[in-house]
Amino acid sequence: MTVSHAPARTRRVRERREPAEPELLDGPGLTPEQTERALRGLERVNRLLLGYRPVVAAALPRLAAGPAAQRLVDLGTGSGDGAARVARAAARRGVRLTVVGIDRKLGHLAVGRRLGRRQLRVVADAAALPLRAGACDWSLSSLFFHHFDAAANLRVLDEMRRVATRGTIVVDLRPGRLPYGLARLLIPLVGACPVTRHDGPASVARAWPLDALRRLTAELPVAELRRRFPFRWSLVLVGSGGLSQPPAPHTRP
Numbered sequence: 001m002t003v004s005h006a007p008a009r010t011r012r013v014r015e016r017r018e019p020a021e022p023e024l025l026d027g028p029g030l031t032p033e034q035t036e037r038a039l040r041g042l043e044r045v046n047r048l049l050l051g052y053r054p055v056v057a058a059a060l061p062r063l064a065a066g067p068a069a070q071r072l073v074d075l076g077t078g079s080g081d082g083a084a085r086v087a088r089a090a091a092r093r094g095v096r097l098t099v100v101g102i103d104r105k106l107g108h109l110a111v112g113r114r115l116g117r118r119q120l121r122v123v124a125d126a127a128a129l130p131l132r133a134g135a136c137d138w139s140l141s142s143l144f145f146h147h148f149d150a151a152a153n154l155r156v157l158d159e160m161r162r163v164a165t166r167g168t169i170v171v172d173l174r175p176g177r178l179p180y181g182l183a184r185l186l187i188p189l190v191g192a193c194p195v196t197r198h199d200g201p202a203s204v205a206r207a208w209p210l211d212a213l214r215r216l217t218a219e220l221p222v223a224e225l226r227r228r229f230p231f232r233w234s235l236v237l238v239g240s241g242g243l244s245q246p247p248a249p250h251t252r253p
């Protein structure tokens with residue numbers, strides 16, 4: 001398959017919204033203790049408010065249809081809990097998944113290490129992955145897309161497609177009054193810390209609607225772009241970005 005790898009800035013897309021309030025977890029101001037509380041809080045929110053479900057649902061059928069050993073790179077992995085759940089679900093279907101977790105914050109990867117999440121950890125910016133083309137079978141991101149504007153997301157998608165031979169899976173929040181209101185109401189009820197209470201609704205406010213996503217990805221090989229329960233969407237891009245030769249399946253990234 002020949003896929004255009006034109007620089008993101010040459011693609012004309014409409015922005016989906018004005019820049020919204022940044023998330024505290026992304027800022028420089030948190031202590032290591034606050035960071036750990038926030039990442040644990042995010043895990044609890046994902047677990048209790050069914051945030052992992054759409055990620056596993058989007059990834060698992062594709063992983064299960066592939067070989068018995070595969071590699072997945074998870075961008076913006078945070079503590080790595082989401083990717084670990086995908087790996088456990090894949091293992092139940094007979095697929096041994098090696099996870100490479102990418103995050104630009106060492107402190108977030110360190111929390112994942114302390115919590116025992118199994119992955120190879122790499123500190124890097126998602127727009128410039130230190131992996132060779134085709135290093136992994138799959139690239140994944142969850143609760144990550146809303147961090148970026150159109151041009152930055154296209155750069156990140158280019159990177160995701162460059163490093164993954166089988167495809168790219170992206171899952172994120174859907175915007176709207178109802179998800180925003182529920183985030184404000186429910187996140188405190190599951191015992192999240194102040195950072196997570198702030199960042200949950202702030203993430204919904206920055207979320208991409210499906211119609212803007214459709215426009216943004218119009219030139220990409222979209223296999224799936226759909227709503228996922230509850231208040232998420234999943235995007236799956238097939239194949240890789242212009243690789244002529246898939247790599248040997250079990251070499252290190």
Ligand SMILES: C[S@@+](CC[C@H](N)C(=O)[O-])C[C@H]1O[C@@H](n2cnc3c(N)ncnc32)[C@H](O)[C@@H]1O
Nearest residue numbers: 076077078082103104105108124125126142143
């Ligand atoms: C909201 S957390 C999502 C964590 C996890 N993926 C989940 O689903 O719960 C977003 C993560 O992306 C990381 N991040 C933000 N911008 C990034 C970038 N440009 N490159 C790599 N990681 C980034 C943050 O440090 C944070 O750990």
